[in-house]
Amino acid sequence: MAKKVAISVGHSILKNGNCTSAGGCVNEYAYNKKLAPLIKKYLERAGWKADVIRCPEKKFAAKTEEKSYKLPLINKGTYDLAVELHLNASDGTGHGAEVYYKTETGKVYAQRVQKKLAGIFQDRGAKKDDHLYFLNGTKPPAILVESFFCDNKNDYKKGKDLEKVAKLIAEGIFGGKITKKEAAAEKPPYTAVKKSSGKEAIKWLQKKLNACYTGKLPDLSVDGIWGPKTMAMLRAYWKQLGWKKGSYAGKKTCTALFKDRKK
Structure with a gap:
């Protein structure tokens, strides 16, 4: 059975527009908001199931509401692992990667991810911590990844390659190389979607059309109903x-949509 991981984006944007994360050369929250879907992509390429969990923006009045939103979603999701993404910050001189864990199972994942990140960033080690709410509050084993220091120019220069950082983290979680050959073996979940198809198939089609169509038609409602707007x-x-x-x-169409083809 495929393993299932929750990828949580640390921090949020509050009602007043303030971001609860650190900043510097890059904003911590904004960076990990882009990084999380890429990690998901690589893990799914390796045969895992992955969900990205991110707080709704401009909904919370205080950062304390973040854990009340995320932890219940993770704890009811039957995940094998929970990962939260962060970036470190100091005074511009701190640099390197570190991964935190609490349990022995978490330690295994933390050490693997740390080893991968240490290939491009200074190795600050995999560290046990008993005080982080994410590690204490999740039912599945959990790790908290501090990929690099967001206020360090040299770290950010290395971290700008989001695809590379995402692949390193995904390979650390997976425990092996994730190759292009594995990606090529992926197939769309449906080979044909039509009016008589089930709701889930039509929902998949509507969602993929919204992502791949670049014209002026408004986004479809992902409701599983094959109507004139879906056909249009x-x-x-x-x-x-x-x-x-x-x-x-x-x-042919399902394959193009599955590969997110726009041209």
Whole structure:
């Protein structure tokens, strides 16, 4: 059975517009908001299941509400591992990567991720900590990743390659190399989606059309109902790719959507 991981983005943006994270050369929250989906991508490439958990923006009045939102989602999700993403900060001179854990299982994951990150950042080690709410409050084993110092120019220069950092963290979690060959073996969940298809298939089609169609039509409601708006966007997507019209999304269309093809 595939392992399942929750990838939590540390911090949030409060009602008043203030961000609860550190800043410097890059904002900690903004960076990890982009990093989390990339880690998910690589883990799914390796056969894992992954969910990104991020606090809703401009909803909370105080940062203390972050844990009340995230922890219940993680604890009811039957996850094998929970990962929270952070960046460190000091006075601009601190640098390097460190990963925190509490349990022995967490230690295994923390050491693997730390070893990977130490390939490009200074190795500050995998460290046990009993005082972090994320490590104390999650039912599954958990790790907290401080990828680098967001107020250090040299660290940020290395960390700007989000794909590279994401792949390193994902490989540390997975415990091995994640190759292009594995990615090529991936297949779309559906080979055809039509009016008579089930709701989940149509929802998948609607969601992928919203992500891949770049024209002026408004986003579809992801409701699993094959209506005229779904058909209109499907036809607009074919036109976007230079394809002839059809009456349903066949294998060619499903593959293009699965690969997030826009041209």
